[in-house]
Amino acid sequence: MSKSFLSIENLTQRYPDGQGGELTVFENASFTVEEGEFVCILGHSGCGKSTIMNILAGLAEPTSGAVIMDGQEVSGPSLDRGVVFQNYSLLPWLSTLANVTFGVAARHPKWSRAEVREHSLKYLEMVGLKGDVVHRKPSQLSGGMRQRVSIARAFANHPKLLLLDEPFGALDALTRGTIQDELLKIWRGSNQTVFMITHDIDEAILLADRILLMTNGPYARVAESVEITIPRPRNRTAIVEHPNYYAIRNHLVQFLGIRSRELAGQPADGGMQRPARVHIDLTAEGEAEEAEPEPSGARTPPALRAVNI
Amino acid sequence: MDKLSLNQRAALLSIVMLVVGLLVWELSIPAQKAVGELTEYERLTGGGAPKAGVPPPSQVLAKAWEQLSNPFYDAGPNDKGIGIQIGYSIYRVLTGYLMAALVAIPLGFLIGMSPVAYRALNPFIQVLRPISPLAWMPLALFIIQDSEASAIFVIFICSIWPMLINTAFGVAGVRKDWVNVARTHELGPLKTAFTVILPAAAPTIVTGMRISIGIAWLVIVAAEMLVGGTGIGYYVWNEWNNLDLTSVIFSILMIGVVGMLLDAAFGQLQRAVAYAE
Numbered sequence: 001m002s003k004s005f006l007s008i009e010n011l012t013q014r015y016p017d018g019q020g021g022e023l024t025v026f027e028n029a030s031f032t033v034e035e036g037e038f039v040c041i042l043g044h045s046g047c048g049k050s051t052i053m054n055i056l057a058g059l060a061e062p063t064s065g066a067v068i069m070d071g072q073e074v075s076g077p078s079l080d081r082g083v084v085f086q087n088y089s090l091l092p093w094l095s096t097l098a099n100v101t102f103g104v105a106a107r108h109p110k111w112s113r114a115e116v117r118e119h120s121l122k123y124l125e126m127v128g129l130k131g132d133v134v135h136r137k138p139s140q141l142s143g144g145m146r147q148r149v150s151i152a153r154a155f156a157n158h159p160k161l162l163l164l165d166e167p168f169g170a171l172d173a174l175t176r177g178t179i180q181d182e183l184l185k186i187w188r189g190s191n192q193t194v195f196m197i198t199h200d201i202d203e204a205i206l207l208a209d210r211i212l213l214m215t216n217g218p219y220a221r222v223a224e225s226v227e228i229t230i231p232r233p234r235n236r237t238a239i240v241e242h243p244n245y246y247a248i249r250n251h252l253v254q255f256l257g258i259r260s261r262e263l264a265g266q267p268a269d270g271g272m273q274r275p276a277r278v279h280i281d282l283t284a285e286g287e288a289e290e291a292e293p294e295p296s297g298a299r300t301p302p303a304l305r306a307v308n309i
Numbered sequence: 310m311d312k313l314s315l316n317q318r319a320a321l322l323s324i325v326m327l328v329v330g331l332l333v334w335e336l337s338i339p340a341q342k343a344v345g346e347l348t349e350y351e352r353l354t355g356g357g358a359p360k361a362g363v364p365p366p367s368q369v370l371a372k373a374w375e376q377l378s379n380p381f382y383d384a385g386p387n388d389k390g391i392g393i394q395i396g397y398s399i400y401r402v403l404t405g406y407l408m409a410a411l412v413a414i415p416l417g418f419l420i421g422m423s424p425v426a427y428r429a430l431n432p433f434i435q436v437l438r439p440i441s442p443l444a445w446m447p448l449a450l451f452i453i454q455d456s457e458a459s460a461i462f463v464i465f466i467c468s469i470w471p472m473l474i475n476t477a478f479g480v481a482g483v484r485k486d487w488v489n490v491a492r493t494h495e496l497g498p499l500k501t502a503f504t505v506i507l508p509a510a511a512p513t514i515v516t517g518m519r520i521s522i523g524i525a526w527l528v529i530v531a532a533e534m535l536v537g538g539t540g541i542g543y544y545v546w547n548e549w550n551n552l553d554l555t556s557v558i559f560s561i562l563m564i565g566v567v568g569m570l571l572d573a574a575f576g577q578l579q580r581a582v583a584y585a586e
Contacts, residue, residue: 057489057493058492058493059489059492059493076492077489077492077493077495078493078495079493079494079495081493082493083489083493085486085489085490087486089486089487089489089490091487091490091505091508091509092584092585092586093508093509093511093582093584094508102494102504103494106494106495106496107494137584137585139584139585139586
C-alpha cells in the first residue's frame with residue numbers, strides 16, 4: 001500500500017478521559033488516498049474526523065500510527081499540506097488580497113512583490129473576487145466571500161494535499177451551492193489531491209471521487225470507502241437524474257442512520273482497520289452492489305451487509 | 310435646533326456650561342482691594358496676603374495669555390516659561406516610558422507565549438505592581454544619586470506594569486486558528502511573532518500603552534514636586550510657595566491639556582491598530 005500517494009497507517013488517538021482512564025477516539029484507522037483524488041470523509045460529530053484532519057495537517061500528533069505522504073512521513077505542519085478551516089481563519093487586520101499574498105509569499109519567498117500580487121489576484125478572480133472587493137477587510141465580507149478567500153489562499157499555494165475542514169459548514173444552503181460549484185471548477189483544472197470533511201451527504205456526492213464513512217466513536221473507524229460512480233463533470237441539478245445517485249445516497253443515509261451506530265465501540269484488537277470498498281453502479285451489467293473487503297490481513301467489518309436496492 | 314447635528318448641539322452645550330461656570334466663579338470672588346487702598350502694613354507684607362483668595366477666572370486667563378505668548382523664556386532657575394517646564398516633564402515621561410516599553414513589551418511577549426514564564430514571573434509582578442511609584446523614590450535617589458534620573462526611573466517603574474500585563478494578556482489570547490495559519494504556512498517563530506501575533510495582540514498592547522502613558526503623566530507631577538528643579542510638577546509647587554494661585558490654577562489646566570493630548574495621541578494609535586473580526 002506504500003505506493004499510494006497518501007497512506008494513513010494504524011492511526012490511533014487516545015485522550016485521558018479525566019477520570020484516570022483513557023478515551024479511544026479511533027484505533028488503527030488505515031486508509032489511502034491517490035494523487036489527484038477528491039476524497040470526502042463523512043461521519044457523525046465526535047467520531048474524530050477533525051482529529052484526523054489535524055493530524056494530516058501536522059497540527060496534532062496521533063497517539064500512535066503514521067501518515068505517509070509521497071513516501072515521507074508527515075511530522076509537523078508544512079506548506080505541502082494546505083488547510084481551509086471551517087471558520088475561514090483569515091487574518092482580520094489584513095485586506096482580502098493581503099490574506100492571499102501572505103500565503104503566496106510564504107510559499108514562494110523568492111518571488112517579487114508584483115509576481116506574488118499577480119498570482120494572488122489570479123486565484124481570487126477564480127473564486128469570483130475581483131475589483132474593489134480584494135481591498136476590503138474580511139470583516140466587511142459575507143461568510144461566503146470569506147470562505148472564497150480562504151479557498152483562494154489554499155489553492156494559490158498548490159499544496160500537494162489540500163485539507164478542507166467542513167469548509168461550507170457555516171454557510172447558508174444557497175451560498176454553499178455556489179461555492180461548491182466554484183470549488184469544483186477550480187479543482188477540475190488543478191489535479192489537486194483533496195481531503196475534505198463534511199456533514200452533508202449531497203455535498204459529498206457532488207464533490208467526491210470517493211467517500212470514506214466513519215462509525216461513531218469511541219473506537220470509531222473508517223468502515224467503508226464508497227466510490228462515487230457518477231461521471232464528471234458533475235452538475236448539481238444533473239447528477240440527481242443519474243441512476244446511481246439515489247442508490248449511493250441511500251447507502252450513505254443507511255450507514256449514517258443505522259450502521260454507524262451498530263459498528264461503533266468495537267476495539268480493533270490490534271488489527272489494521274481498513275475500510276471495505278463499496279462500489280455501487282446500476283449502469284453496469286451484473287451485480288448491483290459489490291462490497292469487497294480489502295485483502296491481506298484486513299479485518300472483515302463485522303456487520304457489513306448488502307443493501308437491497 | 311433641529312437643524313444642528315448632535316455634535317453641534319453638544320458643542321453648544323459645552324460652551325454654555327463653560328461660560329456659566331466661569332461667570333459663577335468670577336462673581337463669587339469678592340473684589341480685591343486696589344494697591345492704592347492698602348495700608349502701609351499691608352503693602353509691606355505683600356498686598357494683604359493673609360486674605361489672599363482664589364483668583365477669578367479673568368486673572369487666570371490673563372496669566373495664561375501672558376505665559377502662552379512667551380512660553381520659552383528662561384530668566385534663571387526659578388523663573389522659566391511654561392513651555393520649558395512642560396518640555397522637561399514630557400522629556401522625562403517619554404524617556405522613562407520608552408525604556409519601560411522596551412522592557413515590558415518583549416517580556417510581556419515571553420510571558421504570553423510561555424505558561425512557564427508566566428507562572429514564574431507572576432508572583433513578582435503581583436508584589437511589585439501595587440507599589441506606589443513614589444515609594445521607590447528614596448531608594449532610587451540613594452542608588453542612582455541623581456534626581457533627574459530618579460524621576461525617570463519612577464516613570465519607568467510605574468509605566469511598566471500596564472504594558473507588561475496587557476501585552477502578556479493580548480499575546481496569550483491570540484486565536485489558535487491564526488497561529489495555525491502561521492504554522493501551516495511554515496512561518497518561523499520570529500516571522501510568526503511579527504506577522505501574526507503582534508498585529509493580533511496590538512489592540513490589547515496599545516490599550517496597555519495608553520493606560521501607562523496616563524499613569525506616567527499623573528506620576529511625573531508628584532515626582533517633580535519631590536525632586537524639584539524643573540518640570541511642570543516643580544512649577545506648581547514653586548508657585549504655591551510663591552503663593553501665586555493664579556499660576557497654580559493655570560498650570561493645573563496645562564497639566565490637564567497635555568495629559569489629554571498624550572491620551573489622544575494613543576487613541577489615534579489605538580484606532581490605527583484596531584481590527585474587526
